[in-house]
Amino acid sequence: MDKKHSAAGRAEATPAARIYTQPELREQLKEEIMAGDQGGRPGEWSARKAQLLAQQYRQAGGGYTFAKRSPAQQHLHEWTQQDWQTADGQPAQREGGTARYLPQQAWTNLTPSQRRATDDKKRAGSRTGQQHVPNTKAARQARKDATDE
Structure with a gap:
């Protein structure tokens, strides 16, 4: 051959x-x-x-x-x-869906309600089988700001 x-x-x-x-x-x-x-x-x-x-x-x-x-x-x-983590620093895989991962600095830049909103969106998507769930607008900007620094 x-x-x-x-x-x-x-x-x-x-x-x-x-x-x-x-x-x-x-x-x-x-x-x-x-x-x-x-x-x-x-x-x-x-x-x-x-x-x-x-x-x-x-x-x-x-x-x-x-x-x-x-x-x-x-x-x-x-x-x-960039020290990516969940809002509470715990593993992402959990009951009720996968938690959102963002750089630690992005979590710091979000308000508590913005943190909840992006995490809730990720968990809801993961419960329906989605691996990739877009961030909320505020979280998208916070991630961009954190990774561009």
């Missing part, structure tokens, strides 16, 4: 093979994380699961082919530095 159609050839042609030193290891870890409920529901991708994948991949000895981060990797790095 020629390289163009071999498994090795396919691996070399994938974007992951150009970014990760051990793409098979990363793919295995990603499948395990996706199947788990840490960082979101099983089968759903989230920024938290991306964090877990990057952390576990590095711990397992995986690396990257370039020294500079890709835009997606840079965005995840910045997201990690």
